Amino acid sequence: MKKLLSGNEAIALGAKIAGVKYASAYPGTPSTEILENLAKMAGVRADWAPNEKVALDSVAGASYAGARALATMKHVGLNVASETLFYLAYTGVNAGLVLISADDPGAWSSQNEQDNRHYARFAKVPCLEPADSQEAMDFVAIAFDLSEQFDTPVILRTTTRISHSKSVVNVPEDNRHAPRALKEFVPDMSKYAMIPANARRRHPVVEDRLKKLGEWANTAPVNQIEWGDKSMGIVTSSVAYQYASEVFVGYSFLKLGMSYPLPEKLIRDFASKVERLVVVEELDPFFEHEIRAMGIPCVGKEYFPLTNEFSLAVVREGARKLGVAQPDYATASVAAQVPARPPALCPGCPHRSTFYTLRKLKLRVAGDIGCYSIGVLPPFNAIDTLGCMGASLGVAQGVDAVGENNAKHPWVAVIGDSPFFHAGMPALANIVYNRGASTVLILDNDTTAMTGQQENPGTGKTLQGASVQKIDIEQVVRGMGIKDVFVVDAFDEPAVEQTIKAAVAIKDRPSVVISRGPCVFLDTYADKYIDDVDLVKCNGCSLCFRVGCPAIYKGELDATTHKPKALIDPLLCIGCDVCLQVCPRDAIFRVGN
Amino acid sequence: MLTASDIVAEVGMALGLDAKKSEVHGFSQRGGVVESHVRWGKRVGAPLGEKGNIDYLLAFELMESARWIEFLKPGGTVIVNRQRILPMSATVGDALYPSDEAIDQALRVVTTKIVYVDGLEVATDLGNKNLANTVLLGALARVMEVDPEVWLDVIVKRVPHKYIEQNKQAFWAGRMGEKVPS
Numbered sequence: 001m002k003k004l005l006s007g008n009e010a011i012a013l014g015a016k017i018a019g020v021k022y023a024s025a026y027p028g029t030p031s032t033e034i035l036e037n038l039a040k041m042a043g044v045r046a047d048w049a050p051n052e053k054v055a056l057d058s059v060a061g062a063s064y065a066g067a068r069a070l071a072t073m074k075h076v077g078l079n080v081a082s083e084t085l086f087y088l089a090y091t092g093v094n095a096g097l098v099l100i101s102a103d104d105p106g107a108w109s110s111q112n113e114q115d116n117r118h119y120a121r122f123a124k125v126p127c128l129e130p131a132d133s134q135e136a137m138d139f140v141a142i143a144f145d146l147s148e149q150f151d152t153p154v155i156l157r158t159t160t161r162i163s164h165s166k167s168v169v170n171v172p173e174d175n176r177h178a179p180r181a182l183k184e185f186v187p188d189m190s191k192y193a194m195i196p197a198n199a200r201r202r203h204p205v206v207e208d209r210l211k212k213l214g215e216w217a218n219t220a221p222v223n224q225i226e227w228g229d230k231s232m233g234i235v236t237s238s239v240a241y242q243y244a245s246e247v248f249v250g251y252s253f254l255k256l257g258m259s260y261p262l263p264e265k266l267i268r269d270f271a272s273k274v275e276r277l278v279v280v281e282e283l284d285p286f287f288e289h290e291i292r293a294m295g296i297p298c299v300g301k302e303y304f305p306l307t308n309e310f311s312l313a314v315v316r317e318g319a320r321k322l323g324v325a326q327p328d329y330a331t332a333s334v335a336a337q338v339p340a341r342p343p344a345l346c347p348g349c350p351h352r353s354t355f356y357t358l359r360k361l362k363l364r365v366a367g368d369i370g371c372y373s374i375g376v377l378p379p380f381n382a383i384d385t386l387g388c389m390g391a392s393l394g395v396a397q398g399v400d401a402v403g404e405n406n407a408k409h410p411w412v413a414v415i416g417d418s419p420f421f422h423a424g425m426p427a428l429a430n431i432v433y434n435r436g437a438s439t440v441l442i443l444d445n446d447t448t449a450m451t452g453q454q455e456n457p458g459t460g461k462t463l464q465g466a467s468v469q470k471i472d473i474e475q476v477v478r479g480m481g482i483k484d485v486f487v488v489d490a491f492d493e494p495a496v497e498q499t500i501k502a503a504v505a506i507k508d509r510p511s512v513v514i515s516r517g518p519c520v521f522l523d524t525y526a527d528k529y530i531d532d533v534d535l536v537k538c539n540g541c542s543l544c545f546r547v548g549c550p551a552i553y554k555g556e557l558d559a560t561t562h563k564p565k566a567l568i569d570p571l572l573c574i575g576c577d578v579c580l581q582v583c584p585r586d587a588i589f590r591v592g593n
Numbered sequence: 594m595l596t597a598s599d600i601v602a603e604v605g606m607a608l609g610l611d612a613k614k615s616e617v618h619g620f621s622q623r624g625g626v627v628e629s630h631v632r633w634g635k636r637v638g639a640p641l642g643e644k645g646n647i648d649y650l651l652a653f654e655l656m657e658s659a660r661w662i663e664f665l666k667p668g669g670t671v672i673v674n675r676q677r678i679l680p681m682s683a684t685v686g687d688a689l690y691p692s693d694e695a696i697d698q699a700l701r702v703v704t705t706k707i708v709y710v711d712g713l714e715v716a717t718d719l720g721n722k723n724l725a726n727t728v729l730l731g732a733l734a735r736v737m738e739v740d741p742e743v744w745l746d747v748i749v750k751r752v753p754h755k756y757i758e759q760n761k762q763a764f765w766a767g768r769m770g771e772k773v774p775s
């Protein structure tokens with residue numbers, strides 16, 4: 001049966017067919033939908049973990065205990081889980097273990113565009129790379145078999161373009177979950193318990209395994225040669241193959257489905273039969289360096305960029321430089337001035353009051369990652385630093401430790417509920433333990449909104465929506481010994497402002513403000529009315545424009561101030577009242593609904 | 594928008610072709626731009642098309658047609674929903690929403706085949722604002738000259754049962770719209 005599936009849907013299906021029993025992940029674009037799809041499949045236990053390291057440790061446990069297990073994460077998630085990957089490389093597995101690393105060339109929704117093929121080489125484990133959804137499904141099964149055959153974790157690397165593009169998949173008629181009996185765990189400390197003496201003994205096993213994997217790769221069906229014109233041989237993988245196949249038409253191709261370890265014999269053979277070896281790969285010169293290290297001459301990054309996502313145009317440009325003629329599509333440059341469409345907090349977003357206030361109070365802000373990263377943009381321009389999950393609290397502590405969190409420059413850390421559980425808790429412990437005096441704002445919107453409203457340990461619901469014990473952030477914070485904990489209604493801007501001021505005024509000990517209010521996408525969000533503007537009272541003072549709401553826009557100029565009055569789009573407004581609260585002239589009022 | 598491009602891709606499949614669709618977006622849920630590409634063919638490699646070589650451009654918002662027109666092949670067809678969604682850069686900054694004439698002129702640099710559709714209006718008349726996309730698909734079906742039954746088959750399979758009738762009406766409204774200028 002032919003179906004149009006995204007790479008992520010295909011991976012979930014492939015995992016089900018391969019009999020995966022346990023899957024764990026922390027959401028992250030572009031990987032999130034894999035677990036969301038698996039969660040709907042009977043026979044698979046799929047859990048959101050608080051972070052990627054915890055996910056991969058649990059998946060390791062499931063594999064040791066004899067079940068095929070899957071961890072999924074975005075590229076930067078593997079930084080968090082890398083500690084686990086490295087010991088797993090040594091212990092190996094019992095039942096098959098596959099780790100999906102979804103990379104993001106182009107950094108569409110990430111803080112960087114790292115190339116996780118390096119992790120495969122670094123940890124000395126195999127890496128498979130599908131080039132479309134069909135391969136995404138097929139390679140999962142291959143990855144599980146490979147994992148068991150070679151006693152190793154296997155990385156399956158996708159990119160945004162592979163995970164989120166839909167292409168045609170031949171779905172087997174019988175695609176039920178294939179239940180497998182647990183493979184008995186045979187205690188073996190020399191394999192599973194990495195004290196130094198055991199680790200030293202396991203290292204040669206890892207090196208030997210890598211050699212054998214390299215041998216396997218030479219004849220593995222995932223690596224394919226397509227012979228054509230031999231004046232040029234293209235070595236490529238993943239989506240770069242798709243672009244190259246439309247650009248280097250008729251030339252010879254070595255398409256690598258396994259990007260580590262590389263099939264040395266196969267590459268040598270291919271290279272010896274073509275006049276010129278050209279490597280077409282997105283991001284880093286990974287194949288290029290490996291191939292050069294084999295002593296085989298090739299070209300690559302002098303023709304194709306190191307940075308950003310590939311496209312047909314980018315690959316064509318490189319081909320042209322290599323002397324392969326390309327069509328030149330006339331592109332009209334856009335004649336009209338089309339304004340940019342920057343992202344904005346949704347109308348009714350609970351984060352709005354906080355960023356309006358931070359801007360108003362001119363505080364310095366150590367930021368974190370979530371929808372509220374939009375606080376970097378106008379009109380807020382309110383976040384000074386932003387790095388990774390949980391970084392806000394650590395950065396604030398460092399600033400505080402060297403005396404820069406002072407009356408002249410008060411700093412605050414801002415973090416969401418999901419990153420608080422992900423990496424914020426140890427950082428808060430650090431603040432308490434090391435006599436910090438930072439103010440930490442926790443924006444609790446009762447969901448992991450940025451990645452599409454996933455549950456987390458604070459929401460009281462599992463991935464499948466089952467009710468569970470809700471971990472109360474306020475109790476956690478108090479449990480760590482913080483005395484000054486303020487809980488405030490996110491939709492009450494004056495209260496938010498007052499509370500932040502009070503917390504920042506505490507200079508000799510840490511303080512925490514929990515700003516609570518649901519994301520508008522949650523069922524618990526109450527919208528009863530909309531707001532409207534009294535155009536007689538409004539004088540165009542523009543204060544409400546500073547709440548950065550997409551529902552508020554500029555209308556006619558005021559006769560005296562000559563500044564545009566505010567208008568509210570009734571289709572977009574959901575009556576959160578933040579603009580109403582900041583208007584000094586009471587020009588905004590509620591309209592019943 | 595995202596379901597609309599799924600439907601276009603599945604129509605390609607229903608015609609026995611290879612098809613791929615891919616969306617490009619960052620903070621899309623929060624008001625950013627979403628761009629979705631669909632390619633059909635005997636074999637489709639690249640999931641994304643390229644500037645100056647797209648046969649049909651569907652703009653679900655008025656000024657977006659001008660932003661993306663450089664993707665259209667000279668003489669290709671652009672279908673434009675007349676609905677305006679003001680960008681934040683106009684509220685927070687000094688950006689101005691371009692005039693209808695400026696947008697039309699920008700499109701005319703590339704093509705004369707411009708089909709304006711009042712998607713939101715038609716959809717509102719049918720009692721469901723969310724049908725605007727289906728109206729646009731109807732307009733696309735007309736200019737692509739693909740059997741409407743193939744489209745309807747795919748649409749019916751894709752939308753929740755209780756919206757099937759409404760979607761059919763929206764599709765036909767788009768399909769029967771004005772003639773394509775030549």
Ligand SMILES: Cc1ncc(C[n+]2csc(CCOP(=O)(O)OP(=O)(O)O)c2C)c(N)n1
Nearest residue numbers: 028077369370371416417418447448449450
């Ligand atoms: C290590 C890592 N894992 C996952 C992500 C993906 N990610 C970005 S924002 C976000 C969720 C943020 O949730 P929260 O802070 O609660 O804020 P909200 O979006 O709900 O406002 C996630 C999971 C990431 N950036 N880094």
Ligand code: SF4
Nearest residue numbers: 346349371449519520
């Ligand atoms: S999705 Fe939720 S948290 Fe994110 S901007 Fe919108 S309302 Fe705010």
